[in-house]
Amino acid sequence: MGNRTFLSVTNANAKSIEYEHIAFETNNFLAPIWFCLVGREQFQRYGERLMEAWSKIQPHMDEPDVETFPEWESFSDAFEWQIPWLEAVEQMRLSLPRTLARYPMLAAPVQEWLNTLSTHVRLYPEPVIHLELSQYFSFTGDPALYLKDIEEYVSLCQSPHPSQAKVWQGAAESGYKLGGEHLPWREHKAVQAEQVLETKAAQSDPPTSVKRPSKLLQEFYIWLLAILLAALFLIVYFKTSSFWLAALAFLVPLSVPVLWHILFERPGKTSSHRPKSDALLERNNSLSINVFGMEHFDGNSLIGADGLQTGSAEDPSIPALIPWPQITQAQGISSHEIVLTISADHPPIPVAPIHLRLNGQLSAKDAASAINAIALAYKMAASAHDQ
Template sequence: MGNRTFLSVTAEAVDGQYEDVAFETNSFLALLWFSLVSQEQYQRYRGQLITTWNELKPHLKNEELEDLPEWEAFAEALNWHIPWGEAATQLRQSLPVTLARFPMLGPYMLKWLETLFTHVQTHQSPVVHLELSQYFHLYEAPLQYLEQIEHCLHFWWRPDEFERWDDKMNPYLLGGEHVPKREGNGEDQQKDEPMATSEIEETWIANSNFAKKRSSKRLEGLYFWLLATLSAALFLGTLLLTTSKWLAVLAFLLPSLCIVLWELLIRPRKIPSTKKERSVPSLVTSKITYYDGTSPIKLQGIEAVNLGETDSFTVLWHHILRAQVSLPNQIVLILHTEFESLYPSPAIVIHDDDLAAEHIASAANSIANLWRL
């Protein structure tokens, strides 16, 4: 089961249902979730959590603890309710700073935001919920729990303190399991039915194969004991009838010799199959590497130049429609129509050779997309 955490989006400040869940983790905190949290929000959260814990402490030995109002207040304090307006404001502040420092986080952030937007767009006044109550069960006191949360928050508030972020992270550990928002209708359900049926069949086949293997092992064990019993009976019978130890030993080995002759001379050989078996996919981890150099990503926008590279300027984030790679070390900025006249055309981003253009473009698109909602 594990201790699960959920990021869900609803139209009001109440815990969402499972269909409102956008991301889910099992027994860990997803780093990307905490890009939504401001320092002010965390201070309120911390204060409320410690206050409700102090009220709960005198009752911790009570056998009916979970029925007490103090426990209910503490359990509710464990979960965060962040209006999307506040979350988006924090994202616009934290993303440029962190992605400039760790540009290879860009592709992960872009896909994570795309999933989040599918939930946010379904409500007029969305509220983001971080449901962390199960994760608290891994610790004995709030301070240990809060220390883990602060570790995630500091990555977004003070990224310069991270000399090298963990380079073994992957999309799941960064953002959790993605659950895009879908509007259920008849066609979608019909499309899902074959997939569900296929999954059921695969599970049934796997269970059937497991049962066959287990049955086969039992038969092998039974055959072994029957062979041992037969050999022992032949040994004792021959010894009693002939009093010859050599004949008794020969009688003891007779069943085993018959089995060997059957395998070598009589039993038909299995024809090798020409069917190719699929190789098991290797679990390749997508890595994030640390970059300690100059990045074109700035707080207000991204640094660009004109076609002749004679003039440099900063294109504001909300003026950018899309950033796309044109050359290995060059990115072209596609601007919103109403802002095109403010900059030379085309606006080009030139970056250091140590940076991949795809990472910079993904980071720029992640930040620019925040102004669409």
């Protein structure tokens, strides 16, 4: 048991919140990343409504039957915090770059949190975010202190400061501390159908694949050929007593598969199963390589509100600013190298992947995760506007 808080998603016309609407749940703490969905005006309206309801019930708090008063019902209703998804996702789009620019170690759990949130949001034509925090109020019993705690979490996303580093670092150590327990929406029938399709795909070979002998069978053919050639050598040698004729009888059959390999097998053909990082490195050898760094509070971060600031003024083939909606994916290919895949729908940014090398202390893994999380937030915002 404990004082639980919930982030739920329903449609705008929903009359009640059921358990299946819950996307995230915490026990005895507030999840800081939830408040990237909350703007200051949204928080101010919520606080004013709650304080107004408190002013009406406070004179009756000592009454034994206070919970039967209509003012108590109004006070309970004031805890209901609903944020239209379009408003929430716009705030998230602005908040995440500010946060991840300074705390890139949060990027991987934030991306997982966004993926879970999207499984709920995409179910509804007019999604609404519900924050149920009333049980957290029980820690203080004072709405002013309760709202002060929430305001601190809103500030974490709105205006990150070095003094908040311990909060984010503690949250980064556990995805649960960052966003709560994840409860993705998974319809049973849809999951079963997906598993069936995956099983069938795994059991069937691609129509264009070519059947090749197994390694064990290939080894059997080699030993069989060796035995036959040795037998042929011995037979000719004992029949003719000529070592050279026996050697010729051995070499002529052996030369047939060798010549076949030389004439009909394409030399230099590489395997299609090379490591993905090697393929990306080879593919990007012809592209410009940009060198840049991502700073934290010690300097200006290249993760901006509008896009990734590459700082490539000396290289006209790479734009100085790549807007977030144009980034399809970022992938780390070494400890300090990443590759950006650019959407083909946004010229004149080059469609070919852009190969970037980090010269700062930030690892490529954290940089790629931060870029992917922000790009995902922008995709979710674009999808919300298209509905």
